[in-house]
Amino acid sequence: MKKYEADNLTGINHEGAKQNTPLKFLTATSVMANSVVNLKGEELGDVKDVMLDVNRGRIEYLVMSAGGFLGIGEKLFAIPYTMVYVHPNEHAFIFDYDEKLIKDAPGFDKDHWPNTNSHDMEPSRQYWSGFMGPNAGYDPSSR
Template identity: 30%
Template sequence: MADPITDKIDETHELIASDKVEGTAVYSRTNEKLGTVNHFMVDKRTGHVAYAVMSFGGFLGLGSRYHPLPWSALTYDPNLGGYVVDLTPEQLKSAPSYTSEALPNWDDQVYSHRIDEYYEGTMGH
C-alpha cells in the first residue's frame, strides 16, 4: 500500500530515499552500464553509507556477483539517471566481490580494508 507521506518526500536536492537508490544503474565513464545498486552498507555509528553493493552479471539474480563500491567512488549523473564510477568492466572483474553462495564476513576488517585498498589503488580514492 502506498504511503502518501513518504511517497511525496522520497527525494530532495540533497537527500534521496534508500528504496529509490536501490535498482539505480551504475555506469562506467564511457557510459557503459556495469550493473545496478542492489543495496548499501551503512556505518551503524555514523549513519553514513560506506559501500554501495552493485550487482553485476547473472540473469534474474542467478549467477550475479556483488561488488561493494566505496560510496565516495560514485557520482550521480542526472543525464544518465544513474551513478558513474571511474572503472572499466575489466577493473570491476578484478575487484573484490562475492556471490549469494559465498557471502563476505563484514565483521572482518580485513575484508573492508581489501575493498578500500583496491579502490585506492585503482581509482586514487
C-alpha cells in the same frame, strides 16, 4: 532509465522541466536497483544495497551486482561510495571505470556476504584503495 524528476518529490523546485533539482536527498529504497554506469554510458551493474558505517553515520559502500543472467551467476561488489556520484537527473550512479576493473575486483555472491566488520571488508578496501587518491570522491562540477 527512470527520471528522478518524475518521482522524487523532495526538491524545492516543483515546476518546469528541471523540477526537483538539484537533487539533494534520496531515500534508501530509491537507490536500490539504480544502474551503475561509466561516463561513456555503458551499464556496469545495478545497485543491490548500501552499507553504512554505523560509527560515522554515512554510506561507506554501494553493493553493486554485475554479470550473470537473470540473477544467476551474478557477482556482488562493495564499491566505496567515494568513488561514485549520483547522476543529477537519472536513476543512475556514475562510476568512471571500465568493466575489466570490476571483473578483477574481489566480490562475493548473494548467498555468501562478507561479515560486516572492518576485517572482512579489508580485501575490497585494499583493492579499491589503489585507485583512490587523496581526493577519491568525484566532483561532477570539475567537468
